[in-house]
Amino acid sequence: MHNYTVNRLVQELFRQPGLLERFRSRRSEVYDEYGLDPAQRAGLDDGTPPALTAVGVHPILQMHFLLASNPDVARLITVDAYRGDATKEK
Amino acid sequence: MGRLVAAGACSHILMSPEGVEERARGIVAGIRELGRRIVASKPDLVVVVSSDHMFNVNMSLQAPFCVGVADEYVPFGDMDIPREPRPGQRAFAEAFVAQAARRGFDLAKAEELRPDHGVALPMMLIDPARTLPIVPVLININMEPVPGPARCHALGGVLRETIDKLRPAGERVAVLATGGLSHWLNIPRHGEVSSAFDQEVLGSFVRGHPEQLTRLTPEQIVEQGGNGGLEIVNWLFMAGAAPGWIGDVVYYQEMPEWFTGMGGLELREAA
Numbered sequence: 489m490h491n492y493t494v495n496r497l498v499q500e501l502f503r504q505p506g507l508l509e510r511f512r513s514r515r516s517e518v519y520d521e522y523g524l525d526p527a528q529r530a531g532l533d534d535g536t537p538p539a540l541t542a543v544g545v546h547p548i549l550q551m552h553f554l555l556a557s558n559p560d561v562a563r564l565i566t567v568d569a570y571r572g573d574a575t576k577e578k
Numbered sequence: 579m580g581r582l583v584a585a586g587a588c589s590h591i592l593m594s595p596e597g598v599e600e601r602a603r604g605i606v607a608g609i610r611e612l613g614r615r616i617v618a619s620k621p622d623l624v625v626v627v628s629s630d631h632m633f634n635v636n637m638s639l640q641a642p643f644c645v646g647v648a649d650e651y652v653p654f655g656d657m658d659i660p661r662e663p664r665p666g667q668r669a670f671a672e673a674f675v676a677q678a679a680r681r682g683f684d685l686a687k688a689e690e691l692r693p694d695h696g697v698a699l700p701m702m703l704i705d706p707a708r709t710l711p712i713v714p715v716l717i718n719i720n721m722e723p724v725p726g727p728a729r730c731h732a733l734g735g736v737l738r739e740t741i742d743k744l745r746p747a748g749e750r751v752a753v754l755a756t757g758g759l760s761h762w763l764n765i766p767r768h769g770e771v772s773s774a775f776d777q778e779v780l781g782s783f784v785r786g787h788p789e790q791l792t793r794l795t796p797e798q799i800v801e802q803g804g805n806g807g808l809e810i811v812n813w814l815f816m817a818g819a820a821p822g823w824i825g826d827v828v829y830y831q832e833m834p835e836w837f838t839g840m841g842g843l844e845l846r847e848a849a
Contacts, residue, residue, distance in 0.1 A: 492637060499636040502656070537764050547764035547805060548632045548720050555656075564594050566658045567699060570606060 489525045491544025494532065497522040498549040501556045508556055580745030582738060584619035584752035585820040586612050586828075587783070587813045588842035589759060590628060590696045591657075593835075601831045605840050606703065608829025612754075612842045613704030615828075621752035623667040624705075625674075625737060625819075627715040627812045628696030628756040631656070634688070640721040641686035643678075643733065646714035647671040648689050653698035664693075664701065667711040670745065674713070677740045683733055691716075700756050717815065719808040727799070728792040730811040734818020741819070755816035757809025761838035765805050769837045775803040776830065776839040779810055784843055786824040788817040806838060820845050 497518065501508050511518045519529050531543030535557050540550045554561040588609050595602035616624065633654045635644055648666045655661045675685045693701075697714045704710075715737075717725055734753075741751045759776040762768050782791050791814060799807050817823070825845035833840050 495637050499632055499638070502633065502654075537768065541764065546632070546637065546720065549636075550764040552632070565591075566594065567592055567695075567702070568658050569595050569602075570592055570703070571660070 489528065493523055493525075494528040494543055495546055495549055497524065498545055498553050501552055511556065579743060579747060580741040580749035580751055582741050582753065582819060583621055583750045584616045585754075585816055585823055585825075585845040586616060586752075586843060587755040587816055588612055588700055588828075589838065589840040590699050590756035591836065591838065591840075592699065598833065598835050601833065604829060605831055605833070608842050609700055609703045612828045612844055613700075615844050616704060616752050616754065617710070619750065619752060621710065621750045623670055623711040623713060623749075623751055624701075625670075625713045625715060625751060625753045626697045626701065626756065627717060627753065627815045629719045629809050629812060630696060630716045631694050632720055633694040634691055635716055635718055635720075640718060642718050642721065642725045643683065644686040644688050644691070644716040644718070645671050645675050646691040646693075646712075646716075647675065647687045648691060651691060651693050651697075651712065651714065654692040654694045657695045657699065659695060659698045659702060662708060664705075664708045665711040667713050670740075670749075670751070671713045673744050674737055674740045677744060678733065678736050681736045681739070683736060696756055700754065704754075715815065717811055719805075719811060724796040724808060725811060726796060727794055727811050727814050731788065731792045731814040731818040734815040735821070737815070738819040738821070753816050753819050755812040757812045758803070758807060759810070759839035759841050760803040761806030762804035763806050763837065767804065769834065770804065771832050771834050771837070771839045772803055772807075773832050773839060775807060776832075776841055779803070779813070780827050780830060780841055780843060783813060783817055783845065784825045784827055786822060786845075786848065788814055817845065820847075822848050824848050
């Protein structure tokens, strides 16, 4: 199966309303909806960059996937600590 | 005719400052200093050229170049960037797209662009009041074939032509490139930073010789600066709009903890 199938799912995670929540709570159902084959399901279930690379997830979309599935990555890649910098007087 | 009044470039990501507080403060201060200089030039609008991180331009439709032509932009909100609107500048954007078509560049136009961190993060620091209109220009480094360095540089020349020949008298325009510097993201050598590449890139721009970078192929840039290093094509677009300009490095930090080299510069018209 072409790797667009799995990339299509990942690139929609932050774009399609409700998909991220469904992915987190009913992942298998989302896999069915996007027509992922067993190898692609296993790659996303593993979730590490090498596994994602093996099933053809684009390097940038790997970041989407990690942000969606790994709270440690989401805590690292955020501007939360800098909002004061953005709002203070020049 | 209008006038290019400021040109600069900066990296466009921030991560948690935990454990790297001093360097993180230096980076934020550097972006803010670049912003202070841009704002001091009193621009009527800022053309912000960046890559999109597949929040807008993804694999479903892969356009090499895309220009926002909307009246307003609300950030996508990745990296928890506030979804607060910022004005656009439709007339300028349309003029640029039209001039580009006359010069052999067919640019995609976007009404519903939701700028991701590439555009929104620097502008959050540079113009927190969100009063400066922007024209986002997205260069798609995430597709094959990647828009080449020379072509991106040439498209910056078309931007300058638009400013100089087609815009109203007195209009003041700034151009800000974002992205880079070296980073290897989810490819072999993931996490590496090349300060040698970064310094060569910064030096080429501030000395007014970006053309040496236009001779690189995308593959050579990836080899030397990583797949994220391809974002220097955004900087080449900026320099294409400012031929002969020279400048200074505003900040630079190797940030292996953030998996990237971070830098910023300002270019000025040579005296």
